[in-house]
Amino acid sequence: MKILIIEDEKELVLTIKNFLETEGCLCEVAGTYHEAEDSLSSYNYDIIILDLTLPGGDGLNLINLIKETNKQAGLLIVSAKNSLDDKVKGLDMGADDYITKPFHLAELNSRIKSLARRRHFDGGNEIIFNEIKVNVDSGEVFINGETIELTRKEYEILLYFIVNRNRVITRESIAEHVWGDEISYVDNFDFIYSHIKNIRKKIELKNGRNYLHNVYGMGYKFTDR
Amino acid sequence: MKLLQKTNRAYFIVSGTAFIIAGIVFYFVISYFFKDQLNEKLFHDIENIKGTIKKSSTIPDYYPFFEIREVSKQPEQSFKATDTLIFDSFGNKNIPYHQISLITVINDKEYFIAARDTLIEEDDLLEVISIVTGIIFILLLVSLYFINRRLSMKIWEPFYKTLDELKEFSHDKPGFTLSSESELYEFTELNTTLKKLTEKVISDYQSLKRFTEDASHEIQTPLAVIQSKLETLMQDPDLKKDQAELINSAYVYALRISKLTQTLLLLTKIANDQFPDKKDINMAELIEEKIKMFEDLMTEKLLTLGKDINTDCILTTNFFLAESLVINLLGNAIKHNVKNGVLNIKLDKAHLEISNSGEALPVSPMNLFDRFYKTNMASDSPGLGLAIVREICRLNKWAVCYVFEDNIHKVVVNF
Numbered sequence: 003m004k005i006l007i008i009e010d011e012k013e014l015v016l017t018i019k020n021f022l023e024t025e026g027c028l029c030e031v032a033g034t035y036h037e038a039e040d041s042l043s044s045y046n047y048d049i050i051i052l053d054l055t056l057p058g059g060d061g062l063n064l065i066n067l068i069k070e071t072n073k074q075a076g077l078l079i080v081s082a083k084n085s086l087d088d089k090v091k092g093l094d095m096g097a098d099d100y101i102t103k104p105f106h107l108a109e110l111n112s113r114i115k116s117l118a119r120r121r122h123f124d125g126g127n128e129i130i131f132n133e134i135k136v137n138v139d140s141g142e143v144f145i146n147g148e149t150i151e152l153t154r155k156e157y158e159i160l161l162y163f164i165v166n167r168n169r170v171i172t173r174e175s176i177a178e179h180v181w182g183d184e185i186s187y188v189d190n191f192d193f194i195y196s197h198i199k200n201i202r203k204k205i206e207l208k209n210g211r212n213y214l215h216n217v218y219g220m221g222y223k224f225t226d227r
Numbered sequence: 228m229k230l231l232q233k234t235n236r237a238y239f240i241v242s243g244t245a246f247i248i249a250g251i252v253f254y255f256v257i258s259y260f261f262k263d264q265l266n267e268k269l270f271h272d273i274e275n276i277k278g279t280i281k282k283s284s285t286i287p288d289y290y291p292f293f294e295i296r297e298v299s300k301q302p303e304q305s306f307k308a309t310d311t312l313i314f315d316s317f318g319n320k321n322i323p324y325h326q327i328s329l330i331t332v333i334n335d336k337e338y339f340i341a342a343r344d345t346l347i348e349e350d351d352l353l354e355v356i357s358i359v360t361g362i363i364f365i366l367l368l369v370s371l372y373f374i375n376r377r378l379s380m381k382i383w384e385p386f387y388k389t390l391d392e393l394k395e396f397s398h399d400k401p402g403f404t405l406s407s408e409s410e411l412y413e414f415t416e417l418n419t420t421l422k423k424l425t426e427k428v429i430s431d432y433q434s435l436k437r438f439t440e441d442a443s444h445e446i447q448t449p450l451a452v453i454q455s456k457l458e459t460l461m462q463d464p465d466l467k468k469d470q471a472e473l474i475n476s477a478y479v480y481a482l483r484i485s486k487l488t489q490t491l492l493l494l495t496k497i498a499n500d501q502f503p504d505k506k507d508i509n510m511a512e513l514i515e516e517k518i519k520m521f522e523d524l525m526t527e528k529l530l531t532l533g534k535d536i537n538t539d540c541i542l543t544t545n546f547f548l549a550e551s552l553v554i555n556l557l558g559n560a561i562k563h564n565v566k567n568g569v570l571n572i573k574l575d576k577a578h579l580e581i582s583n584s585g586e587a588l589p590v591s592p593m594n595l596f597d598r599f600y601k602t603n604m605a606s607d608s609p610g611l612g613l614a615i616v617r618e619i620c621r622l623n624k625w626a627v628c629y630v631f632e633d634n635i636h637k638v639v640v641n642f
Contacts, residue, residue: 011448017455055444082447104451104485107458155523170461172475174482181520184554193523218471220461220478 003118004028004046008038008064009053009080018051021107022114035059042071048121049114052097054081054088062088065095076117080105106175108166115165131164132226133210145208155180156201159194163214163224172221198222231379238371242364250360254353261349262325266308269327269342276340280333291315291324294341301337304330310346322347385409389418396425397503398432435499443492450485457481490611493551497618502545510540510549510574517553518572524561525570533571540574542642544623552619555612556581556638563636582637592629616640 005027009015012033019029030045032038035058042050042064050068054061061079068077079092082103089100098120099113119127119138127139135144141157143150152160158180163171173191202212215223276293280286286295291313306329312321328341385408392405403425405418457478460466466474496502514536525532542549560570560583568584588595596617616638620627626641 011452013452014448014455017452017459021455021459082444082451103447104454104481107455170458172458172461172478174479175458181523184520184558190527193527196527197523217461218466218468218475220471220475 003048004030005049005051005114006030006032006038006041006045006047006075007051008032008041008056008061009051010034010055010057011053017107018110021111025111027114033057035061035064038064039067042067047072047075049076049078049117051078051080051110051114054079054092062091062095065092065097069096074121076114076121078113078117106172106178108162108169108171108175109179112162112165112179129161129164131167131213134160134164134205134213136161136164145205145210148208150204150208152201152204153197156197156204159197160201163222166224167213168223168225168227170217170220170223175221230383231376234375234379235372238375239368242367242371246360246364250356253360254356257352257356258349261352262308265325265344266327269325269344270306272342273327273329273340276342277331277333280338284334286338292343294328294339294343296339298330298337298339301330301339303332303337304328311343313343323350382411385411385414386417389414389421393421393425398428398500403429432499436501439492439495439499443488446488447485450481450488453481454478454485487611490615494611494615494618497548497615497622500622502548502622505543505545508542508544508546508549509538510542510553510579511536511538513549514553514557514572514574514579517550517557520554521557521561528561528564529567530561530564531567531569533569535571535573537575540576540579540642542623548619548622552616552640555616556640559583559612559638560636569635577642579640579642580637582635584634585636587631587634588636592631595629596627613638 003026005022007015007018007022007029009018009031010033015031015033019031022029027049030041030047032041035056038052038056050072052061052064052068056064061081065077068075077097077099079089079097079100080103081088081092081100092100098117101110101113116138127137129136129138133146135147136142137144138161143152143157143160159176162176162179173194176194177185177191198214202214206212211226213224213226215225217223272293276287276295280295286297287293306327308325308327311324311326313324314320315322323346324343325346326341326343328339330337330339332338389405396403405422405425409415409418457474460474461471461478518532518534556579557572560581563585564570564583565585569582570584571580571582573580573582596613617627619625620640623642628639628641630637630639
C-alpha cells in the first residue's frame with residue numbers, strides 16, 4: 003500500500019513513517035504545501051494522510067487537488083485544531099476520515115486499515131489471523147470456522163487488536179477507540195479487563211489459542227509469537 | 228417608551244400649559260376691555276339721567292338699571308365703579324351687575340345716582356373663550372401629532388433600518404454591512420461609528436478564535452510527537468519492567484496534558500460562544516446513548532441506576548454542548564460515586580436532575596463549579612467538568628444548582 007504523508011512536523015513524520023513501514027506500507031513524505039502539490043501531481047497513492055496546518059498554504063485547499071489527481075485514494079485528515087468547522091468542512095469536501103492530534107499510533111493504523119478495506123486495497127472484507135477470521139461487513143467472527151457471539155464492544159476490541167497485532171496497545175488507546183474520546187474522562191480503565199477476559203474465554207471455548215497478553219503496566223499485546 | 232411617545236408627551240404638556248396660561252391672560256384682557264367699554268356706556272347713561280332730572284325734576288324709575296335717590300346733607304362724591312349682586316324676582320336668583328355710582332347736586336338737591344348693567348355677557352364671554360381655546364388646542368394637538376408622526380417616521384427611518392440590521396449582527400457571521408443612508412449628519416455619523424465598531428468586533432473575534440486554535444496547535448503537535456515516540460518505545464521487546472513503568476507513567480501524564488489543553492480550549496470556546504449551530508435535540512435519546520457509553524463504568528462500580536426519563540424534553544441548542552453537558556454530569560456522578568452506590572437520572576420537560584451517592588464535600592459547595600476546583604488535591608482529575616457544565620448553562624441561560632442531602636449529591640439544571 004502506497005501512502006503519502008503530508009505533515010510538516012519532522013519528528014512526527016519520522017515516527018509515523020517508521021510505524022507504517024513496519025506495517026508493510028510504502029511511505030512518501032511531503033513537508034510543505036508545495037511539496038505536497040508536486041507529489042500529488044506526479045504520483046498516485048492509495049492513502050493520503052493530510053495535516054491541515056502546513057507551511058505555504060491551508061491544507062483544506064489541497065483536498066480539491068487530491069480529488070483531481072488522486073481520485074481513488076483514501077483521504078485521512080489530521081489536525082491539531084480540533085476545530086469543528088475544519089472537521090465538517092474537510093469531510094464535506096470529500097475527506098474520508100478525520101483524526102485529531104495527538105493520536106495513538108494504533109488508532110491511526112486502525113483508521114488507515116479501515117480506509118484501505120473500504121477502498122478494497124487490503125484484501126477485501128475479511129481479516130484472517132491464524133484460526134481467527136473476521137468478516138468486517140457482517141461483523142461475524144469465526145474460530146476454526148465456527149462463529150462466536152461477541153458483544154459490539156468485544157468485537158471492536160478484538161478487531162482493534164488484530165489490526166494492531168504484534169504491537170503493545172495501551173489501555174487508554176483501547177478505551178478511546180471503543181468508547182470514544184469522552185471516556186478519557188475516567189481515570190480507571192479496569193473495566194476494559196473484563197471485556198478482554200470475556201474475549202479470551204469465548205475464543206478458548208472454540209479451541210482457539212490465547213493471543214492476548216498483558217504487558218507490564220502498559221497494556222496488552224495480541225500476538226502469536 | 229418610544230421616541231414618538233416621548234416627544235408627543237412633551238408637546239402635549241408644553242402646549243397644554245401654554246394654552247391654559249394664554250386662556251387666562253386672554254380672559255383678563257378681554258374682561259378689562261369689556262368693563263372699560265361698560266364704564267364708558269354707564270357714564271354716558273348717568274349724564275343722560277342727570278339731564279332728564281334737571282329738566283323735569285322727577286326721579287325716573289328704571290330699577291335695576293338705574294337707582295336714583297335723594298339724599299340729604301351728604302358731600303358730593305365722584306364716580307365709583309363696583310360689582311354687585313341684585314336679586315331678580317322674575318328669575319328668582321341673584322344676578323351679577325356692574326355699577327357706577329355718584330352723589331351729585333342737581334337743582335340744589337343732592338342725589339345718589341347709580342347706573343348698572345348685567346355681567347351675564349361676561350360669563351358668556353368666559354364660556355366662549357374656553358370653548359374656542361379648547362377647540363384650537365385640540366386642533367393644534369391633532370395636527371402636531373400627525374405632523375410629528377409623519378416627520379419622525381421619515382427622519383428616523385434610516386435609524387430604525389440600522390437598528391434592524393444591528394439586531395441581525397452576529398460576531399461570527401462575516402460580511403456584515405449597514406445599508407441605510409441618510410442626509411442627516413447624525414445618522415451618517417452613527418452608521419460610520421457602528422461600521423467601525425462592528426468591524427472591530429468581528430476582527431477581534433476572528434483573531435481570538437485564531438489565537439486559541441493556534442495555541443492549541445502549538446501544544447498538541449509536540450504532544451503528538453511525545454505520545455508517538457513513547458508508543459514506539461513501548462514496542463521494544465527488551466524493555467525491563469521498571470523501564471516499562473517509567474515509560475507508561477510519562478505516557479499517562481502526556482495524555483493528561485493533552486486532555487487538559489483540550490478542556491481549557493473547550494472552556495474558552497464556550498466562553499467565546501464559538502458554537503453557533505443550533506438544532507432541536509431530544510435530550511432523552513442523548514442521555515440514553517451516554518448511559519450506554521458509561522455502562523461499563525457503572526458495572527465496574529456496581530452502581531444501581533435509577534431512571535425517570537420523559538421523552539418530551541426537546542432543547543434547541545448546540546449538539547456538541549448538550550453532549551458535553553450530559554457527559555460531564557454523568558461522568559462526575561460515576562467518578563465521585565462510592566462502590567455499590569446509586570445514580571439517579573431524572574428528566575422532564577424543563578429539568579435535568581442527576582444525583583449520586585457519595586461522601587460529603589469537605590469544603591463549601593459554592594466553589595464546586597469553579598475552574599480547577601477539587602475536593603481532593605491528590606486527585607488525577609483537573610476539576611474542570613463542572614466548570615464546563617456551568618459555562619454551557621450560562622451560554623444557554625439555563626440555571627444550574629447543587630444540593631447535598633442525606634449523603635446524596637444532586638445537580639439540577641433548569642432549562
